[in-house]
Amino acid sequence: MRAEELSESESALWEAFPAARTVDLGGHGEVRAEVIAALLLGARPPEPGRVPAVRLRGAVISGVLDLSFADVPYAALLHDCEFAEKPSLYGAHLRQVNLAGSRLPGLQAADARIDGLLWLKECRFDGQVTLVGAQVDGALSLRSARIDGARALYADDLTVSRDLVAVDLRVAGPISLRGAKVHGAMTLDNARLSHPGGVAVDAEGISLPNGLSIVGVTVDGELRLRDARIGRRLDLSKARLNAPGAVALDADRAHVEGTVELGGGLRAEGMVSLRSAVIGGTLVLNGSELVNPSGVSLHGHLLRIGSSLRASEGFRAHGQVYLDAAHVSGSIDLDEAHLSNPGGIALRASRAEITGGLFGKYGFVADGAIHLVDTRVGASVDLSGARLTAPGAVALKAHGISVGGVVNCCDGFTAEGRLSFAGARIGGELCFDGATVSAPGAIAIGCRQLRAVVLRLRTDGGVDGAVDVRHARVEVLRDDPAGWPPHSLLEGFAYETIEDPGSGADRLGWLDGVERYHPQPYEQLAAVYRRLGQDADARTVQLARQRRRRRTLPRWLAVWGFVQDWTVGYGYRPQRAVLWLAGLLLLGCVAFGVHHPPPLKAGEAPPFNPVLYTLDLLLPIIGFGQEDAFGPHGWQQWLAAALVASGWILATTIATGVSRVLSRH
Numbered sequence: 001m002r003a004e005e006l007s008e009s010e011s012a013l014w015e016a017f018p019a020a021r022t023v024d025l026g027g028h029g030e031v032r033a034e035v036i037a038a039l040l041l042g043a044r045p046p047e048p049g050r051v052p053a054v055r056l057r058g059a060v061i062s063g064v065l066d067l068s069f070a071d072v073p074y075a076a077l078l079h080d081c082e083f084a085e086k087p088s089l090y091g092a093h094l095r096q097v098n099l100a101g102s103r104l105p106g107l108q109a110a111d112a113r114i115d116g117l118l119w120l121k122e123c124r125f126d127g128q129v130t131l132v133g134a135q136v137d138g139a140l141s142l143r144s145a146r147i148d149g150a151r152a153l154y155a156d157d158l159t160v161s162r163d164l165v166a167v168d169l170r171v172a173g174p175i176s177l178r179g180a181k182v183h184g185a186m187t188l189d190n191a192r193l194s195h196p197g198g199v200a201v202d203a204e205g206i207s208l209p210n211g212l213s214i215v216g217v218t219v220d221g222e223l224r225l226r227d228a229r230i231g232r233r234l235d236l237s238k239a240r241l242n243a244p245g246a247v248a249l250d251a252d253r254a255h256v257e258g259t260v261e262l263g264g265g266l267r268a269e270g271m272v273s274l275r276s277a278v279i280g281g282t283l284v285l286n287g288s289e290l291v292n293p294s295g296v297s298l299h300g301h302l303l304r305i306g307s308s309l310r311a312s313e314g315f316r317a318h319g320q321v322y323l324d325a326a327h328v329s330g331s332i333d334l335d336e337a338h339l340s341n342p343g344g345i346a347l348r349a350s351r352a353e354i355t356g357g358l359f360g361k362y363g364f365v366a367d368g369a370i371h372l373v374d375t376r377v378g379a380s381v382d383l384s385g386a387r388l389t390a391p392g393a394v395a396l397k398a399h400g401i402s403v404g405g406v407v408n409c410c411d412g413f414t415a416e417g418r419l420s421f422a423g424a425r426i427g428g429e430l431c432f433d434g435a436t437v438s439a440p441g442a443i444a445i446g447c448r449q450l451r452a453v454v455l456r457l458r459t460d461g462g463v464d465g466a467v468d469v470r471h472a473r474v475e476v477l478r479d480d481p482a483g484w485p486p487h488s489l490l491e492g493f494a495y496e497t498i499e500d501p502g503s504g505a506d507r508l509g510w511l512d513g514v515e516r517y518h519p520q521p522y523e524q525l526a527a528v529y530r531r532l533g534q535d536a537d538a539r540t541v542q543l544a545r546q547r548r549r550r551r552t553l554p555r556w557l558a559v560w561g562f563v564q565d566w567t568v569g570y571g572y573r574p575q576r577a578v579l580w581l582a583g584l585l586l587l588g589c590v591a592f593g594v595h596h597p598p599p600l601k602a603g604e605a606p607p608f609n610p611v612l613y614t615l616d617l618l619l620p621i622i623g624f625g626q627e628d629a630f631g632p633h634g635w636q637q638w639l640a641a642a643l644v645a646s647g648w649i650l651a652t653t654i655a656t657g658v659s660r661v662l663s664r665h
Contacts, residue, residue, distance in 0.1 A: 098117065103125075117138040121145065202224045356379050455479070
């Protein structure tokens with residue numbers, strides 16, 4: 001290129017090139033792209049001891065800067081320039097490219113290799129930026145850049161050996177980073193990325209060994225990190241993800257070695273999906289808000305967390321939190337969280353594995369059901385003071401849950417809807433002390449086939465509905481018998497002891513309130529009283545059992561029961577037999593003492609004794625020689641027959657009662 005062919009601005013750049021001096025045209029001078037290309041490709045030989053470079057500022061660059069497939073030995077530093085055409089660096093090998101502050105129609109740098117920095121800070125691109133397959137051996141900066149295009153940033157399989165910095169980036173159009181590799185850190189803090197109704201950022205399969213920071217980012221459209229591999233930390237705190245009715249964040253099968261920060265004021269409209277993702281550290285949702293009404297706000301099916309899941313301090317979820325089959329090596333903390341999915345399931349964590357505890361206390365609210373079916377919790381479940389709302393449905397479904405410690409639904413716990421712990425296995429205690437459960441006309445607390453060490457049920461009348469403990473087994477029952485709601489189901493309920501049993505009379509209201517008669521609850525309570533040495537209370541319970549049973553018999557069979565009850569209390573009130581015998585003996589002594597029955601054989605009868613004669617009539621087995629020697633007549637004959645019949649009845653009822661009592665020991 002001859003000197004006379006150059007303009008004044010181009011001549012200045014031509015002369016400055018060997019010494020790498022900066023030419024500042026202040027936005028008024030024009031330089032042809034072919035001149036810049038010629039210099040970069042060695043049209044002007046370097047000066048000894050100097051490293052040439054194109055340093056140009058404030059120029060208007062006309063034509064296409066085409067370095068496709070070229071091996072460019074010098075740096076291109078084109079600050080604050082305005083390009084008339086899209087530069088093409090396709091397949092080129094460059095040392096360093098700095099276009100900071102420039103405005104371009106776009107950039108084509110697919111398969112380019114840049115040994116140093118690619119600096120696009122504060123650039124304005126009016127078309128697509130293509131970095132597909134590019135290799136940047138230094139850092140890539142898009143700080144404060146602006147990109148607008150139908151496919152705004154296309155950088156699949158990009159490789160950056162140091163950091164990729166895109167703080168305050170603004171993009172109107174989709175970004176594709178599929179399969180990209182950034183060996184340093186990637187930072188998108190405070191960026192604004194917009195592609196409403198589509199995938200705003202597609203970083204599927206991206207590799208970021210030093211973490212990804214997207215603090216304060218705003219994304220209109222889907223943010224896709226599916227199959228991403230991220231080391232250290234993924235930080236989305238204070239982000240705004242806007243994809244109403246669609247997927248806001250897709251991190252399915254992503255693998256993050258450290259913490260995933262989705263808290264600190266993050267708001268996502270649309271589903272946050274972490275299906276089958278692996279998080280080596282903690283998943284933090286503290287203070288964030290996930291909004292996907294009538295849908296799934298957080299999808300964590302088969303999610304694996306190496307530490308804990310923290311979703312407290314005002315966490316809000318509008319839509320279902322889905323954690324079925326998730327595995328959490330630490331605890332799940334939902335203290336002060338508010339989950340809302342009215343008429344549906346607010347939290348579903350069935351078949352989940354939680355090594356630590358599950359906490360939802362201190363103002364935890366679930367407007368919708370909680371499902372923990374077949375979930376395993378290594379430590380405890382604490383819902384003290386929580387409020388669950390699922391009218392007409394099961395507010396807490398914990399069928400088959402296994403808990404190593406305690407389950408606290410106490411100390412202000414409130415549920416509008418049923419609670420079900422059917423088949424649960426609890427290593428400590430299950431507590432409902434002070435709870436309020438409302439399920440009118442239904443089973444409010446279902447503990448059928450429960451296994452627990454302690455069952456605490458001192459609700460002070462706060463349970464509106466029945467309690468079902470059929471075939472449940474606990475070691476210790478701590479309850480208030482007056483607090484059990486009517487029509488509770490106690491069939492097969494077994495317990496080793498009662499912490500404060502009270503008297504048998506106090507307990508009868510609990511047993512008699514059962515809708516259907518079954519002998520086992522009475523037998524169970526009586527056995528506990530006997531083990532506690534309260535035999536009188538045990539007999540009171542057994543007598544109540546017989547009376548309750550009598551009400552189930554046909555009338556003709558119930559008559560014999562009435563007789564046993566009146567006479568000896570079914571054998572549990574033997575003192576009554578003594579009173580009956582004493583009364584009948586007194587009656588006979590008076591009646592036969594006043595008018596002696598005549599002897600059957602005069603001269604052979606022993607002296608008449610009214611006491612022995614009456615005993616002879618009353619006692620069917622023992623004989624005193626009086627009954628066979630004297631024969632009453634008239635009314636005395638009828639009295640003697642009545643005494644004989646009474647004696648047989650008393651003997652039979654006593655024998656029946658004694659055999660019944662002995663069979664219980």
